[in-house]
Amino acid sequence: MPMTHDTLFRTLADPTRRAIFEQLCREGEQTVGALQAQAGISQPAVSKHLGVLKQAGLVRDRPAGRQTHYSAQLGALAPLVDWTRQMTGFWENRFDRLEDLLKRMDQ
Numbered sequence: 001m002p003m004t005h006d007t008l009f010r011t012l013a014d015p016t017r018r019a020i021f022e023q024l025c026r027e028g029e030q031t032v033g034a035l036q037a038q039a040g041i042s043q044p045a046v047s048k049h050l051g052v053l054k055q056a057g058l059v060r061d062r063p064a065g066r067q068t069h070y071s072a073q074l075g076a077l078a079p080l081v082d083w084t085r086q087m088t089g090f091w092e093n094r095f096d097r098l099e100d101l102l103k104r105m106d107q
Contacts, residue, residue: 005079011056016041017049021058024072031067 012018016039023038024030036046050070053059057076062069 005083007056008058008077008080011052011058014049014052016045017053020046020049021053021072024059024070025074029062029069029071031069033067035070 012021020035020039023035032043032046032050035050036043039046039049050059050061054061054070058073059070060073062071
């Protein structure tokens with residue numbers, strides 16, 4: 001089920017969760033222990049954040065023996081990319097119209 005941009009914004013609004021997601025984006029697949037070492041929070045807290053990220057479709061887990069490896073799912077950001085593109089187009093249009101108005105006022 002595709003997530004809405006509201007869900008993605010809420011999920012990434014938490015700075016710790018966003019940092020965990022960013023670390024997975026930068027460094028690739030990681031275990032909870034590796035993520036915990038970087039985040040500086042308890043293992044249960046990291047696991048809870050990973051659960052929220054997974055529910056939003058932003059991470060995927062892969063069990064390997066006694067450890068679980070997590071990886072970022074960049075495709076899940078597509079709704080945010082689309083929203084940002086729409087907002088960029090909206091504001092560029094507004095600024096173009098403002099520029100036209102200011103030119104007409106100068107004449």
